[in-house]
Amino acid sequence: MEPFTFTRKQMSQLLLSIASYCEKRQAAAPASHPSLNWLHEAWQRDQQPSSSDSSLSCAMPNRLQMMIEKYIRSGMWTEGLSLNEIVALGNQVEYTNFSITSVQNWVKREIRSLVGPPRLGKKYDLQQAAIILIVEDLRAALSFEEIRQMFTSLRIHAQEPVPIIKPLRLYQLYSTLYEALDQDNDQILDVRLFDPLKLHHDGQLESVIRLKTEEFLVEELPQEREYHFLLRDALIIALTSLQTIFFQSLAKRYLQHMLHQHSEAKG
Numbered sequence: 001m002e003p004f005t006f007t008r009k010q011m012s013q014l015l016l017s018i019a020s021y022c023e024k025r026q027a028a029a030p031a032s033h034p035s036l037n038w039l040h041e042a043w044q045r046d047q048q049p050s051s052s053d054s055s056l057s058c059a060m061p062n063r064l065q066m067m068i069e070k071y072i073r074s075g076m077w078t079e080g081l082s083l084n085e086i087v088a089l090g091n092q093v094e095y096t097n098f099s100i101t102s103v104q105n106w107v108k109r110e111i112r113s114l115v116g117p118p119r120l121g122k123k124y125d126l127q128q129a130a131i132i133l134i135v136e137d138l139r140a141a142l143s144f145e146e147i148r149q150m151f152t153s154l155r156i157h158a159q160e161p162v163p164i165i166k167p168l169r170l171y172q173l174y175s176t177l178y179e180a181l182d183q184d185n186d187q188i189l190d191v192r193l194f195d196p197l198k199l200h201h202d203g204q205l206e207s208v209i210r211l212k213t214e215e216f217l218v219e220e221l222p223q224e225r226e227y228h229f230l231l232r233d234a235l236i237i238a239l240t241s242l243q244t245i246f247f248q249s250l251a252k253r254y255l256q257h258m259l260h261q262h263s264e265a266k267g
Contacts, residue, residue, distance in 0.1 A: 005094045008175035008242070011133070015168055019126050080123025083107065090133050095249045098136050110144040111135055114151050116158025130167035131156065134238070140248060141241040154234060164227050165234075173231075174238035177216050181209075181239070189243055209236060 006014065081089070087100045107115050115132065119125045124132075131151070138147050154170070155163040165173075181189045189209070213235050217228060224231060 006092050007179065008093055008137075008171070009179045011089075011093050012130075012168065012172035012175050015126055015130065016172060019168065080118065080120030080125055081129050082123050086124065086129045086132055089129070090136060093133070095245050096136060103132060106132070106135065106144075111148070113158055114148060114156060127167050130171045134167060134171055137238060137245065138241050140244040141237065150234060150237060153230060165221075165224075165231060170234065170238075173216075173220060174235050174242070176220075177213065177235055178239055178242050180216065181212060188246070189239070209239060213239070 083103050084100055087098060087103050090096055090098060111131065114135075115124070115128050119128060135147055138150070142150065151157065154165055156165075156167055156170075157163075178189075179185075210232070213232050214228070217224070217232055217235070221228075221231065
């Protein structure tokens with residue numbers, strides 16, 4: 001059986017649904033706490049198939065349902081997430097593989113200024129968890145210093161109370177845009193070049209991605225005109241990072257196959 005994984009869009013929608021669930025739970029009296037059915041319904045709304053895929057089920061998978069119910073009933077989502085829990089959750093995302101040792105080092109050194117100390121006792125809230133997930137994605141294309149510069153430009157910083165965009169929303173936006181640009185789900189952006197007979201496709205590729213990103217932002221964040229270009233650039237950086245992650249994974253898979261063949265040949 002293949003390991004169960006989320007797409008990044010599914011993970012972002014899941015975290016947003018849980019954040020909303022916990023807000024409702026905290027605001028409600030104990031006797032009127034929303035049931036887990038509310039979370040299932042939120043998931044189904046987010047996963048509604050398009051008309052062309054109407055035969056697909058949008059029900060929450062059983063394994064996912066069991067995982068989330070365990071997390072919520074244990075109080076994890078209201079009391080926060082430990083680094084171990086963030087890593088375990090992050091490793092459920094496709095093409096992601098990071099270790100607790102690495103993340104412990106990040107939050108102590110490389111991204112300490114971004115994440116800050118745990119906000120919920122000894123645990124991290126969902127926005128802090130989202131920062132860690134985003135950093136893992138961006139590492140495919142940027143250095144830690146460049147990642148810090150990018151986050152600081154967006155005011156996503158431990159000392160900044162009002163970011164231009166919340167980390168979890170940023171995670172949702174770029175993961176949603178990536179899937180929108182990968183309609184056939186082959187992990188390669190479906191970018192149609194203006195003229196395949198012309199040279200310099202790199203410039204045309206960039207132009208198409210930039211145009212699609214700008215259109216997406218106008219639709220998703222029409223009120224953020226002041227920061228339109230800043231957010232556009234952030235999304236393009238994230239898109240190229242996700243594309244890089246896929247090719248890195250592909251290269252490693254073929255390296256493993258090559259080494260296996262070499263080992264068998266020697267044996």
